[in-house]
Amino acid sequence: MSHENPLSSATLPVIDIAGLRSADPTAQMALAQQLRDACERRGFFYICNHGVPPALIDDVFAASRAFFQQPMAAKLALDKKHSPCNRGYEPLRAQTLEAGAPPDVKESYYIGAEIPADDPRVLAGRFNTGPNQWPLHPPEFRPVMERYYRAAYDLGAWIVRGLALSLDLPIDHFQHYLTDPAATLRLLHYPPQPANPQPGEKGCGEHTDFGGVTLLLQDDIGGLQVWDTQAEAWIDAPPVPGTFVVNIGDLFARWTNERYVSTLHRVINRSGRERYSVPFFFTGNLEHRVECLPTCLAPGETPRYPAVTVEEHQIACYRRTYG
Numbered sequence: 573m574s575h576e577n578p579l580s581s582a583t584l585p586v587i588d589i590a591g592l593r594s595a596d597p598t599a600q601m602a603l604a605q606q607l608r609d610a611c612e613r614r615g616f617f618y619i620c621n622h623g624v625p626p627a628l629i630d631d632v633f634a635a636s637r638a639f640f641q642q643p644m645a646a647k648l649a650l651d652k653k654h655s656p657c658n659r660g661y662e663p664l665r666a667q668t669l670e671a672g673a674p675p676d677v678k679e680s681y682y683i684g685a686e687i688p689a690d691d692p693r694v695l696a697g698r699f700n701t702g703p704n705q706w707p708l709h710p711p712e713f714r715p716v717m718e719r720y721y722r723a724a725y726d727l728g729a730w731i732v733r734g735l736a737l738s739l740d741l742p743i744d745h746f747q748h749y750l751t752d753p754a755a756t757l758r759l760l761h762y763p764p765q766p767a768n769p770q771p772g773e774k775g776c777g778e779h780t781d782f783g784g785v786t787l788l789l790q791d792d793i794g795g796l797q798v799w800d801t802q803a804e805a806w807i808d809a810p811p812v813p814g815t816f817v818v819n820i821g822d823l824f825a826r827w828t829n830e831r832y833v834s835t836l837h838r839v840i841n842r843s844g845r846e847r848y849s850v851p852f853f854f855t856g857n858l859e860h861r862v863e864c865l866p867t868c869l870a871p872g873e874t875p876r877y878p879a880v881t882v883e884e885h886q887i888a889c890y891r892r893t894y895g
């Protein structure tokens with residue numbers, strides 16, 4: 573698929589989510605309304621007042637830069653190929669998010685919940701479940717990423733609760749999905765777009781995200797673009813200090829029968845500088861069965877997707893983008 577259409581000047585909304593955690597039902601419902609509008613429109617928005625300490629976010633970027641700036645041999649010692657559960661370093665051009673396009677010009681590092689090798693779920697071979705690979709350099713990498721993983725998980729769970737309210741469901745509707753989450757923290761590093769790129773070559777090919785919601789931190793470089801179906805154009809999602817970019821993933825499109833859209837996006841780093849970003853893919857309990865929500869099926873409508881477990885869905889998505 574190729575969309576070389578002009579850029580739209582439209583902007584994505586910034587939603588102040590302080591009310592969500594307030595335990596004030598009026599504030600929560602007002603917020604649910606804003607989330608509903610943003611999710612029905614484009615499935616992409618910014619959030620501010622999210623409660624994740626700025627110093628922690630700075631530490632995440634600093635540790636990520638320090639890791640990627642090491643010699644290749646040090647990074648390859650932690651190659652994700654050594655991990656049965658997809659944890660660790662992935663070199664440039666290892667993943668192809670856009671079918672038919674050249675591989676993505678990004679390197680990355682995968683981190684998940686730390687689950688010991690003798691845990692019954694690991695012994696049973698659950699997808700992406702197990703211990704992390706932790707680099708020795710920089711020394712603060714592990715404590716920083718573990719703190720951030722918890723903070724991002726907590727925030728993601730609040731967004732999912734807000735989405736429940738936005739769909740006229742009880743705030744704890746997704747409680748089973750929120751237990752034992754298979755959430756993935758990924759560090760990304762994009763070198764500048766090559767001077768003579770292959771046709772269709774990009775930092776990150778156009779794709780939708782696999783999970784429930786994605787919480788994205790980006791540095792000040794820019795390059796993220798979101799496809800606007802109505803305008804048939806790409807919208808820039810520029811860096812906005814103090815915010816996360818949040819987007820709906822495929823699981824919410826399935827739950828809502830596409831009332832909430834899992835929107836195409838891509839990254840082209842035309843800045844001439846290095847770009848760093850940090851997506852947190854909030855994927856939830858692998859055993860949870862995802863099927864059309866009763867509040868998303870009008871009389872006479874049929875579900876567009878068969879029921880699927882989170883695990884089955886994740887396995888299919890990884891297979892598709894890793895050949």
Ligand SMILES: O=C(O)CCC(=O)C(=O)O
Pocket residue numbers: 760776781788790796837838839849850851
């Ligand atoms: O780097 C970014 O800004 C976006 C990355 C992304 O879309 C992804 O990893 O799924």
Ligand SMILES: [Fe+2]
Pocket residue numbers: 779780781837
């Ligand atoms: Fe994405």
